[in-house]
Structure formats: C-alpha cells, structure tokens
Amino acid sequence: MTSAPPTVATASLPAPASRRMSGEDRRRQIVRIAMRRFSEKGFSGVTTKEIAAEAGVSEAIIFRHFATKQELYAAILDQKMKDADAAAFWALMRELAARRDDRRFFETIMQHIIERHRADYSFQRLLFFSALEGHELSEMFFRLYARDIFDFLGDYIETRVREGAFREVNPQVAARSLFAMPFLQTMFEQLHRDQTVTGSPETLARAYAAIFLDGVSRPATAPTAKSSPARTS
Amino acid sequence: MTSAPPTVATASLPAPASRRMSGEDRRRQIVRIAMRRFSEKGFSGVTTKEIAAEAGVSEAIIFRHFATKQELYAAILDQKMKDADAAAFWALMRELAARRDDRRFFETIMQHIIERHRADYSFQRLLFFSALEGHELSEMFFRLYARDIFDFLGDYIETRVREGAFREVNPQVAARSLFAMPFLQTMFEQLHRDQTVTGSPETLARAYAAIFLDGVSRPATAPTAKSSPARTS
DNA sequence: CACGTAAGTTAGTATTCACTTACCAAGCAA
DNA sequence: TTGCTTGGTAAGTGAATACTAACTTACGTG
Structure with a gap:
C-alpha cells in the first residue's frame, strides 16, 4: 500500500483518475465532464462511452447515477442553477x-x-x-x-x-x-x-x-x- | 395508368413526393430538406434516413448525390453562398x-x-x-x-x-x-x-x-x- | 473479523447509424 | 423494338449507441 492517496498527482486530462470515489464526488465529476463534452459537441454529438472513459470509469457507472443520457444532461443545468x-x-x-x-x-x-x-x-x-x-x-x-x-x-x-x-x-x-x-x-x-x-x-x-x-x-x-x-x- | 402526373397535388410535408425527378432537381430538394432538418437538430441529431423519408426517396439516393453525410452538409453552405x-x-x-x-x-x-x-x-x-x-x-x-x-x-x-x-x-x-x-x-x-x-x-x-x-x-x-x-x- | 453496502466491472443486447451492393424500370434515341 | 443511360429500390453490413444484467471488490462498522 502506498501511503499517500492519489490526490492531485494524476496526469489531468485522459487520466484514469482515482478509484473508488464517493457516490457524491463521482456524480459531480461526471456532471463536470459531461458539461464540457456536451458544450463542445452538442447532446447527440457525445457518447456516454466517451464520458465514462474520461471519468476513468465504466459506462455502467454513469447509468447508475443517471437513468438516461437525457437525465444526465438535465443534471448539468440543475447543478448550475443551484451553484x-x-x-x-x-x-x-x-x-x-x-x-x-x-x-x-x-x-x-x-x-x-x-x-x-x-x-x-x-x-x-x-x-x-x-x-x-x-x-x-x-x-x-x-x-x-x-x-x-x-x-x-x-x-x-x-x-x-x-x-x-x-x-x-x-x-x-x-x-x-x-x-x-x-x-x-x-x-x-x-x-x-x-x-x-x-x-x-x-x-x-x-x-x-x-x-x-x-x-x-x-x-x-x-x-x-x-x-x-x-x-x- | 392515371393520366395526370402527381405535380403539386401531394400532401406537402411527409409527402412521398413525385417520382423520377431529374438529378439536378432531386439534389436541390435534398439539400433544401437537409438544411431545414440540420437547422432544427444539428448535424448529428439528424439521420440520413430521416432526410430520405422526407424527400420520399430511398436512403441510397442520398448517397448517390453525396458521398458522405458531411458532404451533404457542406453542399448546403456551398449552395447558400452561391445564392x-x-x-x-x-x-x-x-x-x-x-x-x-x-x-x-x-x-x-x-x-x-x-x-x-x-x-x-x-x-x-x-x-x-x-x-x-x-x-x-x-x-x-x-x-x-x-x-x-x-x-x-x-x-x-x-x-x-x-x-x-x-x-x-x-x-x-x-x-x-x-x-x-x-x-x-x-x-x-x-x-x-x-x-x-x-x-x-x-x-x-x-x-x-x-x-x-x-x-x-x-x-x-x-x-x-x-x-x-x-x-x- | 465477519458482513453488508455501495462503488465498480465485464460482457452483453437490441437497435440504429452511415454507407454499400446488386438489381430494376422509366424514359428516350436509334 | 432494341438498347442504354439514369433515377430509383431492396436488402443488407459492420460499427456504434444507449442501456442492462450479473458478478466482483473496496471499505466502514458492529
């Protein structure tokens, strides 16, 4: 066991990222990534696979947090309006x-x-x-x-x-x-x-x-x- | 054989349209329809199938006129700039x-x-x-x-x-x-x-x-x- | 340490997509 | 009529896509 947790040390962009995030954190990370991706290519221009890959997680995880792709999209605006x-x-x-x-x-x-x-x-x-x-x-x-x-x-x-x-x-x-x-x-x-x-x-x-x-x-x-x-x- | 050709009598929107157009006319019709569709849902939001259906023609016809979907897209801007x-x-x-x-x-x-x-x-x-x-x-x-x-x-x-x-x-x-x-x-x-x-x-x-x-x-x-x-x- | 819960994975499935191949028929000129 | 060009179709193909089911592993707590 390496003593220190990964923290900020990872590469940054295509990073497989840290494992075993809390549900809350993972959800937020996915929303953040989805926002960037959707903003670049539109809703139908982005695949859930892409988003999962960037989050360093399997696709199924996305669908654990959001029932559909649409729901993920909605979550972005939701969170923004809260923030x-x-x-x-x-x-x-x-x-x-x-x-x-x-x-x-x-x-x-x-x-x-x-x-x-x-x-x-x-x-x-x-x-x-x-x-x-x-x-x-x-x-x-x-x-x-x-x-x-x-x-x-x-x-x-x-x-x-x-x-x-x-x-x-x-x-x-x-x-x-x-x-x-x-x-x-x-x-x-x-x-x-x-x-x-x-x-x-x-x-x-x-x-x-x-x-x-x-x-x-x-x-x-x-x-x-x-x-x-x-x-x- | 019904004597008169379909001309303008067809329903208007989801119309199977007239058959056997000249190549030039068909091409223009497809470009026109594609423009409307792409403008409503973006490039990746529209399928070639949809466009073909609205033109009242099989999908293959689209690919006879335009090698790829991208090329069709480009043709829209091309024509507009000419017009x-x-x-x-x-x-x-x-x-x-x-x-x-x-x-x-x-x-x-x-x-x-x-x-x-x-x-x-x-x-x-x-x-x-x-x-x-x-x-x-x-x-x-x-x-x-x-x-x-x-x-x-x-x-x-x-x-x-x-x-x-x-x-x-x-x-x-x-x-x-x-x-x-x-x-x-x-x-x-x-x-x-x-x-x-x-x-x-x-x-x-x-x-x-x-x-x-x-x-x-x-x-x-x-x-x-x-x-x-x-x-x- | 057991053990339940929550985070994560693998390997699908059904469907849809862009694009192709092989064939057909309408019109027209000889 | 023949024949040939050209507009059109039917029926695919392989690759993606959104989404699922069944299984596994990390972790905190009694």
Missing part, C-alpha cells in the same frame, strides 16, 4: 441604481456579463446548444435568469426616462441593446476565436457603456458641425 | 456612405440584418449549429460574409471619427455594437420565441439606430439636468 449565486452582484446593482450612477451602473453590468461569459465558457456554449436543440431546460434557465436581468434593466431605464435623465427610448429596446453589446463580444471570442477586439472586461465595458450612454454621434453643440440634416461634403 | 447576392444592398450602402447620411446608413444596415435573419430563419440556425460544432465551413462563411461587413462598418466609422462627426470611439467596438443590436433581436425571436420586443424591421432599425447614434442619455444641453456627476435623489 449560481449572484446575490452580491445584485446588491451592488441595486445600490448603483439607487444612487442613479448611470455610467457605473451600465459599466458594471456589462463588465459582469463579459466576466461571467469568459469564465464560464463551457456553460455558455452548452446553453447555446440547448437553446438550439430546444431542450425545455434551456428555456427554463432563460426564463429564470435572463428574464430577471431584462426586467431589472428595463425598469431602471424606464425610471430614468421618466426622470428626464434619458431620452424617450423604448426601455425594452434599450435593455436589449445594452445586453447585446457585451454578449456579442464574448460570443465572437468563443465561437470564432475572434481577436479583432480585445481587452479586459473593465476596458471593454467602459467602451461599450460609452456608446450606449452617449452614442457615437458628436452632439450638435460640438464646435465642428451643426446637426443640420446632412453635410453633403 | 447570396447582396450586390444591390452593397451599392446602396456605398451610396449612403458617400453621402455621409449616417442615420439612414445605420438604419439601413440594421434593417437589412433583421430582414435577412428573419427571412432565412433556418439558415441562421444552421450557421449557429455549425459554428458551435466547429465545422470549417461555418468559419469560412464568417470570414467571407461577416468579415466584409465589419471591415466596411469599421472603415466608415473610422472615417467619420476623423471627420469629427463622431466621437472618439474605437471603430471596431462601435461596429460590433451596431451589429449586436439587430442580431440579438432576431436571435431572441428565433431561439426563445421571445415576443417582448416586436415590430417591423424598419421600426426596430430606427429605434436601435437612434440608441447607437445618440445614446440613451439626454445630452447635457437639455433643459432638465446638467452633466454633473450624479443627481442623488
């Missing part, structure tokens, strides 16, 4: 909203979106796949997660319009625009490994928030041009 | 750019994005799938199609910044923002069947373009508030 704890983030957002600190409010939410999507690359891809494949679970996730964000954003923008701080924009359209910018940023990074626009979440969030708040046009009061319909050269 | 003819659109865009008609320029491009994505629902989903599944063909499509758009937009914005008409924004960031808005709009419509923000392409494009150009903030010159850091309460 998701954005309480601190929401507290900050409510504070910024109360202080009417528009710029920091939008920068923070955009930065948060970029950070989360970058950190949780696999899960984002998985959500895409599941949305495309029409799994009800993705729908549920969007209803619970995205809906909240959009409602919150929409309400804030609506308030600021009423207060006269914002122009008479449609709050829903504005909220969607706001979300679209950092979202597409990370989507491009992840889908096409696009590197044309890079930067830290802070930097990017500042740039996007500036466009969202101020627009790209130079306001009419600027020294150069009047806002007359068009300067035809 | 795509945006010459008129580009001419209009160049004209608007030359006239420095910023608002119409951006409204037109956003409207175009919404229209195309709405009209070509299946193909958009297919592109998503293929991007996620990492098919090289999707990469090719994006390099040829999206790259052009972004370069064109980036160049125009850069020019307008130099001319002093736009604020000192990063052209790439601005171009991406611009694209993100109508793109996410249709993505939500298609992925979640979301109906919170509806409207014709024109209406939506106007709303999004206004945010992009003018921002949501009311400019400091407005009667209500000065641009001082924050109006607490």
Whole structure:
C-alpha cells in the first residue's frame, strides 16, 4: 500500500483518475465532464462511452447515477442553477441604481456579463446548444435568469426616462441593446476565436457603456458641425 | 395508368413526393430538406434516413448525390453562398456612405440584418449549429460574409471619427455594437420565441439606430439636468 | 473479523447509424 | 423494338449507441 492517496498527482486530462470515489464526488465529476463534452459537441454529438472513459470509469457507472443520457444532461443545468449565486452582484446593482450612477451602473453590468461569459465558457456554449436543440431546460434557465436581468434593466431605464435623465427610448429596446453589446463580444471570442477586439472586461465595458450612454454621434453643440440634416461634403 | 402526373397535388410535408425527378432537381430538394432538418437538430441529431423519408426517396439516393453525410452538409453552405447576392444592398450602402447620411446608413444596415435573419430563419440556425460544432465551413462563411461587413462598418466609422462627426470611439467596438443590436433581436425571436420586443424591421432599425447614434442619455444641453456627476435623489 | 453496502466491472443486447451492393424500370434515341 | 443511360429500390453490413444484467471488490462498522 502506498501511503499517500492519489490526490492531485494524476496526469489531468485522459487520466484514469482515482478509484473508488464517493457516490457524491463521482456524480459531480461526471456532471463536470459531461458539461464540457456536451458544450463542445452538442447532446447527440457525445457518447456516454466517451464520458465514462474520461471519468476513468465504466459506462455502467454513469447509468447508475443517471437513468438516461437525457437525465444526465438535465443534471448539468440543475447543478448550475443551484451553484449560481449572484446575490452580491445584485446588491451592488441595486445600490448603483439607487444612487442613479448611470455610467457605473451600465459599466458594471456589462463588465459582469463579459466576466461571467469568459469564465464560464463551457456553460455558455452548452446553453447555446440547448437553446438550439430546444431542450425545455434551456428555456427554463432563460426564463429564470435572463428574464430577471431584462426586467431589472428595463425598469431602471424606464425610471430614468421618466426622470428626464434619458431620452424617450423604448426601455425594452434599450435593455436589449445594452445586453447585446457585451454578449456579442464574448460570443465572437468563443465561437470564432475572434481577436479583432480585445481587452479586459473593465476596458471593454467602459467602451461599450460609452456608446450606449452617449452614442457615437458628436452632439450638435460640438464646435465642428451643426446637426443640420446632412453635410453633403 | 392515371393520366395526370402527381405535380403539386401531394400532401406537402411527409409527402412521398413525385417520382423520377431529374438529378439536378432531386439534389436541390435534398439539400433544401437537409438544411431545414440540420437547422432544427444539428448535424448529428439528424439521420440520413430521416432526410430520405422526407424527400420520399430511398436512403441510397442520398448517397448517390453525396458521398458522405458531411458532404451533404457542406453542399448546403456551398449552395447558400452561391445564392447570396447582396450586390444591390452593397451599392446602396456605398451610396449612403458617400453621402455621409449616417442615420439612414445605420438604419439601413440594421434593417437589412433583421430582414435577412428573419427571412432565412433556418439558415441562421444552421450557421449557429455549425459554428458551435466547429465545422470549417461555418468559419469560412464568417470570414467571407461577416468579415466584409465589419471591415466596411469599421472603415466608415473610422472615417467619420476623423471627420469629427463622431466621437472618439474605437471603430471596431462601435461596429460590433451596431451589429449586436439587430442580431440579438432576431436571435431572441428565433431561439426563445421571445415576443417582448416586436415590430417591423424598419421600426426596430430606427429605434436601435437612434440608441447607437445618440445614446440613451439626454445630452447635457437639455433643459432638465446638467452633466454633473450624479443627481442623488 | 465477519458482513453488508455501495462503488465498480465485464460482457452483453437490441437497435440504429452511415454507407454499400446488386438489381430494376422509366424514359428516350436509334 | 432494341438498347442504354439514369433515377430509383431492396436488402443488407459492420460499427456504434444507449442501456442492462450479473458478478466482483473496496471499505466502514458492529
């Protein structure tokens, strides 16, 4: 008997891994591996055999924990929704909203979106796949997660319009625009490994928030041009 | 022998369809059906048997036209790229750019994005799938199609910044923002069947373009508030 | 140490999948 | 009619796939 247990010493990826895990641990390991695999190739693109192999375990073990492949898939979203704890983030957002600190409010939410999507690359891809494949679970996730964000954003923008701080924009359209910018940023990074626009979440969030708040046009009061319909050269 | 050929009389969807098509026609029909199916369930989610059944033909016919399933998949993108003819659109865009008609320029491009994505629902989903599944063909499509758009937009914005008409924004960031808005709009419509923000392409494009150009903030010159850091309460 | 429980294995099974082979018949030109 | 090209079919083939049944081994506890 070698005295020390395997711990972290194993190779890492195709590792046959340690034997005799506790049920709980094994289950979590399988869910983790399945998430990565499904996020890479979609539900029907991955075999249970593959997952078992990566976990260093026989296929039958997977079916001890999950009755069907579908159930394993569902378990991924289940666990993610349990893990998701954005309480601190929401507290900050409510504070910024109360202080009417528009710029920091939008920068923070955009930065948060970029950070989360970058950190949780696999899960984002998985959500895409599941949305495309029409799994009800993705729908549920969007209803619970995205809906909240959009409602919150929409309400804030609506308030600021009423207060006269914002122009008479449609709050829903504005909220969607706001979300679209950092979202597409990370989507491009992840889908096409696009590197044309890079930067830290802070930097990017500042740039996007500036466009969202101020627009790209130079306001009419600027020294150069009047806002007359068009300067035809 | 019934005198009249089947023509269009057949049921429509699970139709065994007409017999003895010309090779060319059959090929196109198969590509059309495959596109719809792949766009619904992804590459590995669809069987060649399914496609054959919908075409009202035996599986072997598919493999007469396409050596492998992969080749059929590739043929879809191939044909789409041949069909795509945006010459008129580009001419209009160049004209608007030359006239420095910023608002119409951006409204037109956003409207175009919404229209195309709405009209070509299946193909958009297919592109998503293929991007996620990492098919090289999707990469090719994006390099040829999206790259052009972004370069064109980036160049125009850069020019307008130099001319002093736009604020000192990063052209790439601005171009991406611009694209993100109508793109996410249709993505939500298609992925979640979301109906919170509806409207014709024109209406939506106007709303999004206004945010992009003018921002949501009311400019400091407005009667209500000065641009001082924050109006607490 | 016995011993029961839970983690793990081996070796299937039925079915489905992409793809093939060998044959058939519709149309058309000579 | 003959013959030949071409669109079409029937019936497979071997490899995978999700999932199962029956058996084995590690481990904590009375």
